[in-house]
Amino acid sequence: MKIIYEDLPVIHDSGEILQDTTDWRTFKLKSTAVSHAMNYTDEVRSERILDCGSLLAFGVSNSGEKRLIKAYFCKDRMCPACQKRRSLVVFHQVKDVCLSLQSEYKSTQYLLLTLTVPNVSAADLSDEIKKMNKAWASLSRRAEFKKSIWGWFKALEITHNKKTNTYHPHFHVLLAVPAKYFKGQNYINHSRWLELWQLAMKNDYITQVDVRRIKPNPKRSGSTIEAAAAEVGKYATKPSDYIKKLSKDRYVADPTVVGELAEILKFKRLIAFGGRMKEHYQKLKFDDVDSDSVDLVNVFGESDQVDAVVLQMYKWNIGLKQYIS
Template identity: 30%
Template sequence: MAGYVDTQRQPKKRPDIEKTFTNLKQCASYLVFNDYYTVDDLRLVKAHTCKQHLLCPFCAMRRSGKFVAKNLPKVEQVINENRSRIPALVTFTVKNGPDLRERFNHLRAAHRRLNQRRRNHLNGKGHTEWSKVAGGITSYEFTKQDEGDWHPHIHALVMLDDFIDQKALSAEWLDITGDSFIVDIRRIKSNPNAGGLDIASGLLEVCKYALKFHDMTLPDTWHAYQTLRTRRLVDSFGVLRGVQIPDNLLDDPLEGLPFIERHYRYHHHKRAYDLQEVRHDVGPDLPAFGHEVRV
């Protein structure tokens, strides 16, 4: 991706593209992990991150994981406060189209009209199936394969006071969009490995990559970035209002525990990381020493 952005710097250099290129090229060029061996916990504590999640798969992955870590406690708290509510995943789509900006504006306008119907209903005006949602977290996602059109859609993790009539909401969505009726609703199920409801997987589904990098060409990814970079693509409302978008993509260190510090550096000609240095027994009241390790 950095190589492609490099081609966009010429012939006239633009400061914004220069900065994007530099940050993207340096992203994840080195990684420092703390291995807290006494509790079997490995954390990424130092790295250069470009924070351009619409261009960089590394930062998109880190952002998604950090988003879940920050917001999972809030979602679980809302569930525990009212056990009768039903956690569910909802997906809204609109008709595919060749113009990303137009399709995004269309989807966003339809989403706003749906939320306005919910607010009107709560104020005693009109009816909407969406009023059964006590709150939710929503995100926009965009896909495109080869020469096909853009496929925009919305993922939402919602808390339902009553289960939604899918056919009724589908008809309502068609009335709002004028071109689309596909609405998918799935209840979040229990997962024994998750110790109950698998809310973390639901959050990951909602706030995974806004763009599917492996399905898109570099020019399409760059076009999507240029179109969407100033847009708000994640939002929340109702009882889940106030979600936190992570600024820091690194892990928080564990205080008071010894750890082994591992330094890795990326080598472009190998397309791989080399372990450069290991510092053993770093921690409180412990001497630190290091040695070079070449792989």
């Protein structure tokens, strides 16, 4: 639900430092580091990331509860703040798709399948991702797969190995299966998943896949569905791979890794739904998370509204490195 706040009194220039459940300050510092690193290869993207989140507007209740209602997000795939917002959208889309599927097929259970390939150089990464997507399309069309799997959600993740300066692309795949899958003749065991992935990739050097049944996380409140969504609602890249903390107020990003990943991820689809999960995704008419039009302000799962009494504006203060009202 989008709430209209135009009639509320506006607070600004109060000198108040932003306090919120989201650590906006750290995201801004990390985004600034990525912007500086990007400046070596793409000044336009660098400026856009630097401007990201410079102004945040919150509806604030009498008790001090805040809800973000307006902000400029650059939506660049290398921006840590926008990555986090996208991951929240993915989490809640996957969760709601699973809930919708479960309402129709109550016996649905979930598996997390992780498909890997050997590490590759930056020069080979783009082609390797294309091969992986082609291989997944081939695997998911197999009769064996279709007999066993009701639906799926696939997300690409890329990690960087600093020691070897190579990249590790891999898929996190959420599989929806009937409860009888685990005891029926259509069960696919670990060794068979590995064989299927090797065949699809046409690569015998692949030595491991991981497949496991998803169960509620004792450290996280919520259902099995929320646990499943949390497993796949992650960054496409890990900012910790290329951002280093130098002090409380300063982060630095590796310009080479930032530049390589920025170029490789450009225009690539990072997530996809299939089977019955795709049917329910389409029925729910969600935004395309991979698109630049996705709404990163009204993120699902945040309070739909607060009993706001004021609209409070916070601006990023470069000198103080804080959001100040």
